[in-house]
Amino acid sequence: MKLLLFVVAIAVTVAVAVTLAAVALFVRGALTLYRRIAAGAPSPGRLGPVGPRLGAMITEILSHRRFSARPLVRVAHWVVMVSFILLVPTLAIAYVQVLAPDAELPLVGGWVVWQWLLELFSVGGLLAIVTLFVVRLRHRSDPDDAAAARDWRSRFFGSTRWQAYFVEAVIAVVLVCVLVMHTLRSAALARYPETAADGGWAHYPLTFWAGQLFWNLSPAALDAGISTAAALKIITSMIWLGVVGYATTMSVAWHRFLGVVNVYARRERDGRPALGAATPMLVDGKPFDIRDIDDLDEDATFGIGSIDEFGWKGLLDFASCTECGRCQDLCPAWNTGKPLSPKLVTLALRDQAAGGAHTGDVFAALRSSGVQPAGAAEAGLVPTVINPDALWACTTCGACTDQCPVDIEHVDHLINLRRHEVMVKSDFPEEFGSLYGNLDTKGNPWGLPPRQRFDWAKGLEFEVPVLGVDVTSAAEVDYVLWVGCSGAYDEKGKKTTRAFAELLHLAGVRFAVLGEAETCCGDSARRTGNEATYQGLAVQNIETMAEFGVTKVVASCAHCLNTVGREYAQLGASYTVEHHTQVLNRLIREGRLNPVAPPEEERVAITYHDPCYLGRHNGETSAPRELLAAVAAAPVVEMEHHGTQSMCCGAGGGRMWAEESLGTRINAARMDEAVATGAATVATACPFCSIMLGDAAAGRDAAPAVTDVAHLVLAGVKRGLDNPTQPKTED
Amino acid sequence: MKILTCVKYVPDAGDEVGFDSDLRLGRTGPSSKLSELDEYAVEQALRLKATMDDATVTVLSVGPADAEVALRKALQMGADEAVLISDGAIAGSDVFGTAAVLIAAAKHLDEVGLVMCGMSSTDAGVGALPALLADALGWPLLSNAAEVSVEDGQARIVRTDEVGTRVVTAAPPAVVSVTDQSGEPRYPSFKDVLAAKKKSVTTLGLAEVGVSADLVGAGAARVQVTAVVRNPERAAGRVIVDVDGSSVDDIVEFLAAATK
Numbered sequence A: 001m002k003l004l005l006f007v008v009a010i011a012v013t014v015a016v017a018v019t020l021a022a023v024a025l026f027v028r029g030a031l032t033l034y035r036r037i038a039a040g041a042p043s044p045g046r047l048g049p050v051g052p053r054l055g056a057m058i059t060e061i062l063s064h065r066r067f068s069a070r071p072l073v074r075v076a077h078w079v080v081m082v083s084f085i086l087l088v089p090t091l092a093i094a095y096v097q098v099l100a101p102d103a104e105l106p107l108v109g110g111w112v113v114w115q116w117l118l119e120l121f122s123v124g125g126l127l128a129i130v131t132l133f134v135v136r137l138r139h140r141s142d143p144d145d146a147a148a149a150r151d152w153r154s155r156f157f158g159s160t161r162w163q164a165y166f167v168e169a170v171i172a173v174v175l176v177c178v179l180v181m182h183t184l185r186s187a188a189l190a191r192y193p194e195t196a197a198d199g200g201w202a203h204y205p206l207t208f209w210a211g212q213l214f215w216n217l218s219p220a221a222l223d224a225g226i227s228t229a230a231a232l233k234i235i236t237s238m239i240w241l242g243v244v245g246y247a248t249t250m251s252v253a254w255h256r257f258l259g260v261v262n263v264y265a266r267r268e269r270d271g272r273p274a275l276g277a278a279t280p281m282l283v284d285g286k287p288f289d290i291r292d293i294d295d296l297d298e299d300a301t302f303g304i305g306s307i308d309e310f311g312w313k314g315l316l317d318f319a320s321c322t323e324c325g326r327c328q329d330l331c332p333a334w335n336t337g338k339p340l341s342p343k344l345v346t347l348a349l350r351d352q353a354a355g356g357a358h359t360g361d362v363f364a365a366l367r368s369s370g371v372q373p374a375g376a377a378e379a380g381l382v383p384t385v386i387n388p389d390a391l392w393a394c395t396t397c398g399a400c401t402d403q404c405p406v407d408i409e410h411v412d413h414l415i416n417l418r419r420h421e422v423m424v425k426s427d428f429p430e431e432f433g434s435l436y437g438n439l440d441t442k443g444n445p446w447g448l449p450p451r452q453r454f455d456w457a458k459g460l461e462f463e464v465p466v467l468g469v470d471v472t473s474a475a476e477v478d479y480v481l482w483v484g485c486s487g488a489y490d491e492k493g494k495k496t497t498r499a500f501a502e503l504l505h506l507a508g509v510r511f512a513v514l515g516e517a518e519t520c521c522g523d524s525a526r527r528t529g530n531e532a533t534y535q536g537l538a539v540q541n542i543e544t545m546a547e548f549g550v551t552k553v554v555a556s557c558a559h560c561l562n563t564v565g566r567e568y569a570q571l572g573a574s575y576t577v578e579h580h581t582q583v584l585n586r587l588i589r590e591g592r593l594n595p596v597a598p599p600e601e602e603r604v605a606i607t608y609h610d611p612c613y614l615g616r617h618n619g620e621t622s623a624p625r626e627l628l629a630a631v632a633a634a635p636v637v638e639m640e641h642h643g644t645q646s647m648c649c650g651a652g653g654g655r656m657w658a659e660e661s662l663g664t665r666i667n668a669a670r671m672d673e674a675v676a677t678g679a680a681t682v683a684t685a686c687p688f689c690s691i692m693l694g695d696a697a698a699g700r701d702a703a704p705a706v707t708d709v710a711h712l713v714l715a716g717v718k719r720g721l722d723n724p725t726q727p728k729t730e731d
Numbered sequence B: 001m002k003i004l005t006c007v008k009y010v011p012d013a014g015d016e017v018g019f020d021s022d023l024r025l026g027r028t029g030p031s032s033k034l035s036e037l038d039e040y041a042v043e044q045a046l047r048l049k050a051t052m053d054d055a056t057v058t059v060l061s062v063g064p065a066d067a068e069v070a071l072r073k074a075l076q077m078g079a080d081e082a083v084l085i086s087d088g089a090i091a092g093s094d095v096f097g098t099a100a101v102l103i104a105a106a107k108h109l110d111e112v113g114l115v116m117c118g119m120s121s122t123d124a125g126v127g128a129l130p131a132l133l134a135d136a137l138g139w140p141l142l143s144n145a146a147e148v149s150v151e152d153g154q155a156r157i158v159r160t161d162e163v164g165t166r167v168v169t170a171a172p173p174a175v176v177s178v179t180d181q182s183g184e185p186r187y188p189s190f191k192d193v194l195a196a197k198k199k200s201v202t203t204l205g206l207a208e209v210g211v212s213a214d215l216v217g218a219g220a221a222r223v224q225v226t227a228v229v230r231n232p233e234r235a236a237g238r239v240i241v242d243v244d245g246s247s248v249d250d251i252v253e254f255l256a257a258a259t260k
C-alpha cells in the first residue's frame, strides 16, 4: 500500500512539474509564432467575412477533400485528427484520474455514446497512426545518404524525420494509455455485480474483452494501473507540448493549430485553391495599378525581396507546412531534376522567418538538391535563401497549391519573389530580356510585326469580321474570338485558330475578332514577375475591348482564358470568357455541330493532356474529354497524371521562352507518360502544350501525333458533312 | 569623366520599312525606337560607369522631336542625362551631316572623356560614324569592341575579327564603338523606369551647338539615294521528306550543287 502511495505521489509530482514546464514552453512558443506572423505585411481581406470563411474552413477540414488523391491517407489522417480532438478533454480528466482513478468527465463521462466514440477513435486512431507511420517508412529517404541525395521519388525527402516520428510516437503512446485505462477501468467495474452493468461491453465495447484478463487483480492494483497510465499519458502529452513549444519551426506539429487558421484565411473564400488569377502585386498594401504610376511613392518597392515583406498570411503559410511533400511529389520541375521543390522553398522561407536555422534533414536536402545555394550570406531572399535556378524553374502549373492540405499559396509566393527580381533588381534569365522587349514594343513574345497579327485568317473561305472594321460593336456578334499570340503567329497555333474559326462558321455562330488591335494578354510577363509589362498590355486590351463593348469572349489558349477571364477583373474589367472546348461542347449538345466518329477500322486510341491553366487553374477537365468521346466514339485513355493532377508540359510560368538546361526536359517526361498509354494521338487544348508536346514527339522514333482537340472535332464534323446519311454519333 | 553615348532613333528593323517619295526612310511607321546596336553602346557605357569613381553617362541623339523616345529608353537603362539636337534644317542629312552635329555637340558639352557608339545604325547601316567622329575630334578610335574597360586611366578594348583577337588601348579622350558581342543590354527594372521619369531630356537647336545650317540637311548631303529596290521575296526552299534513307542521293546532289 505504501509503495502504491509512493508511486502515486511520484506520478502526481512529475505530472504537475512536467505540465508546468510544458505549458510555459508552449505559451512562449505560441507567442513567438504569433509575433513572428503578425510582423508580416498586411494581407488584406484574409480575416473576413467570418461566416463564409468559417464555413469553407469547416467543410474543407471535415471533408479532407484535399486528400482525394490518397484515399488511405485521407481516412487515416481524418481518424487521427478526430481522435486528437476527442482526447483533449480526456487529458484534462487524466489529472484527476492520477489521484482518483474512478473519476469521469463531467456530463459525458459514463455516457454510452461518448464511451463508444472514445473507444472507436482510440482503436481507430492507433490503427491509423500505425498506417501513417508505415506510409512514411515506405517513402523513407535520407538526404544525407549520398546515393539517394537527389531521391525525388520520396515526397518526404527533406522532411525532418525525427519530428514526424516523434509526433507519431506520441499519438501512439497516448492512445495506448487511453486504451489501457479503459481496459483496467472496465475490469474494475465489471467484476463487481453492483457495477457490472457500467463496466460491460455496452460501455466499453472494445476494451471490455481485454479487461476480463485483469479481473483477478486487486482493486488497488487496478487503480494504481489507471493512475500510472493517466500519468504516462499526461507526461507524454506534455513532452509533446513542451517540445513543440520549444521548436517553433516544427510545423509538422504546429499544423494542428496553424493549419486551421491558414485554411480559414485562404485566398479563395469559396474553397478553391489559390490558383487561376495570380495574386495582385501590393505596393504599400494596395494593389499596384500601372494607370496610377504617377502617384507611386519614390521609394516604393515591388514584389517580395526579404522575408519581412511577406504578408502575414505568407508567414502563416510557411509556419503551417506539414512537411507532407505532396507538393513536391507532383512538381514537374522537381521530378525532372531541377533544384525547385515547392516544399523545400516553403521550408527555407519558414526557417528564414525564424532566424535561419534548419534541422539536419532540411539543411541536407536544401543543399544537396541546390534549392539553397551554398554561397555567402547576403541581404535578400534570392540568391541566399532561394536559388535563382529554383525560382525560375517554376512553371506555375499549380500542382503544389492544388495538392497542399493546408492551403499554402506557393505559386503566388514564387510570383511575388520573381516580381522583386524583375522590377527592382532586373535580374532574370537572359531570354526574358528579349521576351520583355518584344512584348513592350511589339505586343507579342516573338517580336513579330503587329501588322501580321491577323494573317492567320488569310485564305479562309469565309470572312472573319474584325471589330472596328467590319462590325462596329460586339453587340452584333455572339462571341469575340480572342486569338492570342500563339494563335496568331505560331504555325501550329494558326492552324488551330483556323480550325476553330471554321467550326464557329459551320455552326452559324456570329463572331468577330479584334484583328491587329489585339495584343498579347500578358500571361508570360505576369508569371515571370514583370507586372508592369503585363499591366501595360492588359490595360491596352481592356481599352480596346471597352471601345467595342466586348463582354463575351472565347479563347483557344488556356493562358489567355485565364488572364483575360480572371485577371483583367483585377484591373476593373469584366468579361465572360470561355474556352473553345467549352463552346464546341455546347454547340455539339445543341446540335449545331454534328461530328461523326471515324469508321471502325480508322479509329485510334486518344489520350488527353490537360493544360494546367484549363484544368487545375480553371477547373475544366470534362469539356475536352466529352468532346473527344463524341468525336472518337471511345473514352480517352488516361495518362498516369491527368485531370487536376495532370503534369505540366513545361511551358507555363514563362518557361515557354527560356532554355531548359537543368535536369531532363519536362515535355519529354510528359511524352513518356503519353507513350505509355499506347495511344496514337495526344489531344490537348492549349497552343503552348501543342508546341511543347509536339517538340517532344519530334524528338523520338515512334511518338503519338499531337493535336488540338479542335482539329479532331473539325475532322469529325467534316466527316458528317461528307456522309450526311451516317448516324451522328455511334453508340 | 563624361561618357558621351551617341544613339540613333530608327525604324524598327523587324517591321516593314516604308520609303517616302524622296526615297528617304518613312518616319511615319508604327514603331521607331532606340537602335538595337546602340543599346549595346549604352550598356557598355553604363558598365564602364559602374567601374569608375566619377563617371557620368550622357546620351546624345540627332533627330526629330520623336527621338526623345530613344533617349528616354537610354535614361531608363540608367543614363544620367540626355541631349537631343533637333532642328528642321537637319532633316535629310547624310552621315557627314549627322557627324558634324555630333562633333559640335561633343565639343559643346564639357569634360567628355569617351564617346561611345554602336557599330552601325540599323537603318542606313553606313557604319562610318565612329571614324568620322574620331577623325574630326582628333581622338583615337577604338572600334568594334567586344569588350571595353578603363584601367589605370587607359581605355582598353578587345576586338575579335577573322584574324584573331586584338587588345587595343588608348588614353582618353577617345572614341569607342562596340559590337553586338559586347554583352546583352539590360532590361530596365521598373524602379529604373520610375527613376527615369524624373530625368529630363535637353533639346538644343543647331545654333545652340554652333553648327551652320549649310553643313546639314539634304542640300549638304554628299550621299544621294538614287533608287530603292526591294529584294525579291525569297523563293520557297526545297523540302526533302525521308524516313527510310532513300533520298540520300538527292541530298548529296543538293549539297554538291550548293557548294560548287
Ligand code: SF4
Pocket: A327, A330, A331, A332, A333, A334, A340, A341, A342, A393, A394, A395, A396, A397, A398, A399, A400, A401, A410, A411
Ligand atoms: S507551380 Fe508547378 S512547377 Fe511551380 S513549384 Fe508548384 S508544382 Fe512546381
Ligand code: SF4
Pocket: A320, A321, A322, A323, A324, A325, A326, A327, A328, A342, A343, A346, A400, A403, A404, A405, A406, A407, A408
Ligand atoms: S507545402 Fe503543403 S503540400 Fe507541401 S509539404 Fe507543406 S503542407 Fe505538404
